[in-house]
Amino acid sequence: MSEQQLPVVVIGAGPAGLAAAAHLVERGIEPLVLEAGPAAGSAVREWGHVRLFSTWSEVVDPAAEKLLAPTGWVKPDGATYPSGADWAERYLQPLADVLGDKVRYGTTVTGVSRVGRDRIVDADREAQPFTVQIELADGSEQRLLAQAVIDASGTWPTPSPIGGNGLPALGEKAASARISYRIPDLKNPAVRARYAGKRTAVIGSGASAFTALASLADLAKSDDGTGTHAVWILRRGISGSTFGGGTADQLPARGALGLAAKAAVDQGHADAVTGFRTDAIERDGEQVVLVGDDGRRLDPVDEVIVLTGLRPDLSFLSELRLGLDERLQAPLELAPLIDPNQHSCGTVYPHGVNELSHPEKDVYLVGMKSYGRAPTFLAMTGYEQVRSIAAALAGDQEAAERVELTLPETGVCGGAGLFDEPEATPADGGGCCATPSTLTIGIGAPAPSGGC
Template structure:
């Protein structure tokens, strides 16, 4: 196993950062990416501007790899779009890693060689095997460790209020999108429903509010499972662009550009010439032309079925991490830096990192993932002191309360920072 590489799944921001950290430690590493270029998921939301500036989007190990090759970071105070993040940083980083990164390589399974998850005998002596599907066929890659940084982009949460698709949701799929829209012209003069309460939803609402100003015949309805509209930390947010986003959405609601329907958990989607959304309480939102569902994402764990994972029953995050990020408890943004200890599983040398490590919890920052993989790489190299050391201070959101208690008002939800609005931020 000592000659086998560390296999990283996913050539996104955290996966490439993991590869840079592992390579810097002198260990062999292979990144397997099913897309055809680095940041394939990021480029799917190419038109969206991040609320973190460049100074918080470049991993330290990536910078140390890139700068000797002549790469110069963009202005640290600028806020890139998804396209710029991928084009100006992720793709150069993948090029710098060279043949350590393989594209068109989809991971479809991970196991212990010759052992399914039930077998104990001889398990610890066997390496991990990564099952890969490519255009040329199937292959197996032997690995000393696996870092799953594949993200959650491919598994958006449904419109249905119970975590499963609402009745009729799939049949109305041509009228429903689960991503922040780009083509605004499609929505001119229509009745658009936005479902969700996180920063992705706020981003869409701000864009639609501008559309309403330019085309007053356009209607926008905001569906909330919570009992009240909430907008984040505003001026108290240590990421100013994130705070400003909530403030702009609040102003759009107060200006009458957006109608808010709180406490609406979708049960069914009825389709005639237009759509009607029906809540579990029988409330109806009628004459709907388009629905934008921005209710977060969830991890795809199917290809890890033969690996012994210790996941929290609620969040599907590692059990050591879940209490630190549980939205039923807080949303302060003061998640303590964490690494190999909190991300460990019963299966040695298997780690979920990045957005996937958060399971169904929101409010993930790239900085968090960079710290995770720094710690993991140190542990794999045998540097336990560095693996346990904290090297990150996260910016606070300036909000608090138990965001999982969506029937509670901000004033009654308690929390760790005093009474303020609560942000249910999505990735």
Template sequence: MTEYPVVVVGAGPIGLAAAAHLTETGSEVVVLERGAGAGSSVAEWNHVRLFSPWSEVVDPAAARLLAPTGWTAPDGDTYATGREWVESYLAPLAAELGDAVRFDSEVVGVARRGRDRVVDAGRDTEPLSVHVRHGDGSEERILARAVVDASGTWGSPNPLGSEGLPAIGERGASRRIDYRVPDLTDDAIRSEFAGKHIVIAGSGHSALTAIITFAELAATHPGTRLTWAVRRGVTDSVFGGGESDELAARGALGLRAKKAVDDGYLNVVSGFRTEEVVANSDQLTLVGDAGARIDGVDRIVALTGFRPDLSWLSEVRLDLDPTLQAPKFLAALIDPNMHSCGTVYPHGVEELTQPEPGLYLVGMKSYGRAPTFLAMTGYEQVRSIAAELAGDHDGARKVELTLPDTGVCGGAGLFDDPNADAGGSGGCCGAPAAPELISLSAPSGSRD
């Protein structure tokens, strides 16, 4: 099937890196991106700064492709915002790939030519069929010898509800719920939150970013009230590894968020699992599964993670972990119920190969619902797959990957376990208490 191209879904950091590696190894490639430009999902959080330095967010093959154009890599020791990542790297990379990258082209389905998922015959001899809907409404079918799904998870945020489903009343209150960190550098957006009671739900890096952002708002706008609703107990481990984190900016993020809490800018409600969102005239009430309530809420920022959209892969055969919805062989390496240290064994084509020949899930989508993905992980994934598709089977399996440790031990999943103790198997995992309101007194000049 070498007469057919490799189709890459998504023109984000991992998708464009895949295209660079495929181009370098001599494979014809087509990149399909539903957005209007490179890194369209990254552009939606352009105000957020990465905690990985430039040296870790530029793919080596992409840098080699860009070098002859006169492109100069940014200072490797500095940190890009989302906007800078797009403008200084992703957009130039897409431009260099030229007509291979097609924007406003949404993949709506993948199948085997002439066969649905039930048919066995021809699954290893017929090309994959990629169904595309363009921005003008027209449709197209592209035949491919392989499909690399780097579409990410940005478009599928987890709901506020603690059961993985929207809480009762969540859909009806959706106009007052944000599922991503709002851009408070925009005066119009800032005015929507200033002086209001805002609940931040979640405990990952996005939630820590929101805590810092909204604490700065509360410091300058009297009357702004912040509540942090978390399922786990709020111990030091919630804030990450701090100075022990091998990614300095990631450690600093946690330390800044902890300072905002210690300074009294937030009321913290721990052990809170949202069961219902009740609309009361112009305000909301959050009701936890144990009956605890958070009243008088104006806006909710629900930062509870993301999940993969598998709907358009319904006609191909996948072997995914039933818990994480990640490739089965990868899931054991990244399961947050088992560890939260960010250390991932080297992995590539062997762990990512699916029962459907020629189909690979890569990047954030390959992690399913696990939250610990770093760009360098995806770059190594696509290098391995490109080598495999070029016939370099040995090179595809010589996978090397060393990720910076978070400095936090223990399984993140255990933080939700009311029976876990602080001295559990991880050695530093705090156990949540029953829902508890913690009012932290503020020093002079700060606000409760």
């Protein structure tokens, strides 16, 4: 086969990966989507109890909608807020079904390189197609050829550890039975029993932490939650921007989530501990004690929820020449646009192929993966990324460089913003800025407790 006849391999059948496939199909380019899980949106399904703070109108890609329309698919009410489970079952899986054998499940990518060329070799490099090494569910291995590679594998599988220095805290592994790195699903009876009546430390300052605090506060007010209490641990202090944009946020559910977290503290369901960077975790009978790098020892807790962010897995791309920012692990041209010290989801300039290119031609990191350790990602940003990349791969540079996206603003932009604190540098689980849980926020008029 000539290189033009080879497929574009897309890694991951999540929102960005399936949108990439839809745009490639629209451009007459054959995609091959490789998904490690057993279904479309496998990572999204793991946070199915979480509600997005974007509405349906903002999380359905236009090219994907065109593919779905002839099948009789009915688009959900654009003004409503889907949960992760809704998103996967009512949009991602139907889209994957339309793509048919262009999507392969149970397929884990273990390496990507150029045929006959490791990372070092220059000679005739760009003339060689990509070789993609995969492992199937039965443990067997294969190699596939591709004309280009779009990595939309996200960051969900690699949560950041507790340690304030980015490394696991001393004793973190030994205390793993008491630690969770995900937003708890308190509608699940077994999970609810784990936290009901318990003292739980919540570490982090982003939307995921807000969700956990609001969820635990809701549990504390229920009949079976007597004695439930949270200890909210922040690496810096509490300022005017700590709880986000509030009523000024153009994504109302995102603003309401911050207000719900504030209410949890104000109403006494959570105590805030500021300026605390965890250095070690020690066992104290059935409880654990967090020890700070300044020597402070907090009172024992029963459980710890760590929401200090996510980070990209770059190991299977080690034979490719990537240009990544040394801090964020995002593409060099994109990194200044998404620096969480300066930007929230809505202040990131729309971007595409120019900002996402690498020294290795025709390799792209998209979706949450493209943001590296930055937490400020929106689903519609990923859709714009893959639209631009598909246009570039089709040779339509004018369309690739055209901006076709307007983002909502956070309401706390400029200087110290929504993600002012270092621990928020990826604080969101689930990607796509999708973190709030499905609880109802009882602040003012009821609002969907969701974010993105």
